[in-house]
Amino acid sequence: QSVLTQPPSASGTPGQRVTISCSGSSSNIESHTINWYQQLPGTAPKLLLYTNNQRPSGVPDRFSGSKSGTSASLAINGLQSEDGADYYCAAWDDSLTGWVFGGGTKLTVL
Amino acid sequence: EVQLVEAGGGLVQPGRSLRLSCAASGFTFGDHVMHWVRQAPGKGLEWVSAISWNSNNIGYADSVKGRFSISRDNAENSLYLQMNSLRPEDTALYYCAKDMVAIDIGGGAIDFWGQGTLVIVSS
DSSP: OOSBBOOSEEEEOTTOOEEEEEEOOTTTTTTSOEEEEEEOTTSOOEEEEBTTTBOOTTOOTTEEEEEETTEEEEEESSOOGGGOEEEEEEEEETTTTEEEEBOOEEEEEO | OOEEEEEOOEEEOTTOOEEEEEEEESSOGGGSOEEEEEEOTTSOEEEEEEEOTTSSOEEEOTTTTTTEEEEEEGGGTEEEEEEOSOOGGGOEEEEEEEESOSSOTTSSOEEEEOOOEEEEEOO
16 A cells, blocks of 8 residues: 555546645645656556656646645646556655655546 | 666575666765665565665665665765675565655655666565
């Protein structure tokens, strides 16, 4: 069981807005910034958002992030077929003195 | 172009040891925290270990503490993971990963991943 809790699956149709939640605690999300990763099938993860809502160069502005208290969320606007992937949240945890990941959310574009 | 190339994976019996390596190029290796992250077959990501630019700040997941040891050679642009007393639950694809920051192993973000090397622990 992961320290950060994500829904195992999410889905949407092209053009829709989809959100993926990530729930943690005072020792991780509440105290530290959160990062989001996208993992396309059969490939290595890719950084999608860092410091809660910052996009690395090359990541479309359709992807956005927010954080409040012990929870965070990733939003994808204008869903596209190529967005079908696994999404992971990650944060530093003070109690574990290590990085923790969410269990991952498999996004299906219908 | 940033490149991280892992090597050293393979099939190993429980209780034995294995040493993974990661060759880095395309960036100033000595300016970044480096990580090992693993992914068991069909499962999610699990952080394993991280090391600061000068090796003064090191961290391990509880699941590997006391068994695994991370190290780096900035002159050789290389990262290592010495894995001892391997268990079947250590079976995973091990990714070498680069952080955005240099000093604080918990203060940045992994911004680039290698393709991974597969470790299978089985008798």
